[in-house]
Amino acid sequence: MSETPSRGHVPVMLAEMLSCLAPRGGGRYLDGTFGGGGYAAAILQAADCTVWAIDRDPAAVARGAALAARFPGRLHLIEGRFGAMLSLLSARGVAELDGVVLDIGVSSFQIDDPARGFSFRTDGPLDMRMGGDGPTAADLVNTLAQDALADLLFAFGEERASRRIARAIVAARAEAPITTTARLAGVIRSVLPPDRSGIDPATRSFQALRIEVNQELAEIEAALGQAASLLAPGGRLVVVSFHSLEDRIVKRFMVEATGRAPAPSRHDPRGLMAREAAGFRLLTARALRPRGEETAANPRARSARLRALQRLPAPQGAAEGAAP
């Protein structure tokens, strides 16, 4: 798969994604995380199919116009959240798909642009919103109570020094609001010296804030059931995630969908899966990881994990005993 529409984002695990999605002529696919369009371009090139592509970032959708022009009538771009895919698609008359792909996280376009405020390596406004609405990271850092801030850093950053960092943030903001990435990173580094891992002490806190600002885990929770419900018989769901919190949600959902674990209760928002449990089979017995050559060429691929699920082509019940 040669052509990538931008040099800004190198698609991760592209070959593995394509082989799990297996696009076919006449098929209808959703790329829920359009980004730089690398996945969408690859799917459009692999088969004479139609792709709907969602991204919550207006800049990503605007960039996609060039790709849409290259595949007239075959790529439909939608600005919105993949957690609302069902309503976004039904508003466009789409009720069934042959495949859904999610490549969760931020794109290099976003990380590498200091003005977006995702990176502690460059200075910029402390924003971190993938879309244009909702509270920024600066809003959280300057308004959350110290305990709430510490809980957030611990839950979404798995930051063991969360209490110490929250205390330092509250002290620093009492002097002046924290409005830039460099100042926040400086506050964190002042109480958490680098360890031998070489990982910047600000890494986990920035991750936690980004997850909260964009409600990333809630988005994934909302999206998986909707994606599964959109799949036609034989349709496939492929998810690439970049940290263990996301992967855990994806893994649990997929395993439950195959009927291997207790189905969620009727009161669970994913209750639809209870009815359809065992209507799916895993295409990946365990998460696929990027090959060594890929991580050597693109260090951002290092933590990627890919999991895939297929709605069984046969009637319900045929799933019993389905092998991964």
Ligand SMILES: C[S@@+](CC[C@H](N)C(=O)[O-])C[C@H]1O[C@@H](n2cnc3c(N)ncnc32)[C@H](O)[C@@H]1O
């Ligand atoms: C890792 S990039 C995708 C890269 C893409 N697969 C490619 O090959 O260029 C993730 C993209 O998903 C978008 N995104 C993340 N969460 C989203 C959500 N909940 N709804 C819609 N888009 C989202 C981000 O704005 C970003 O552009």
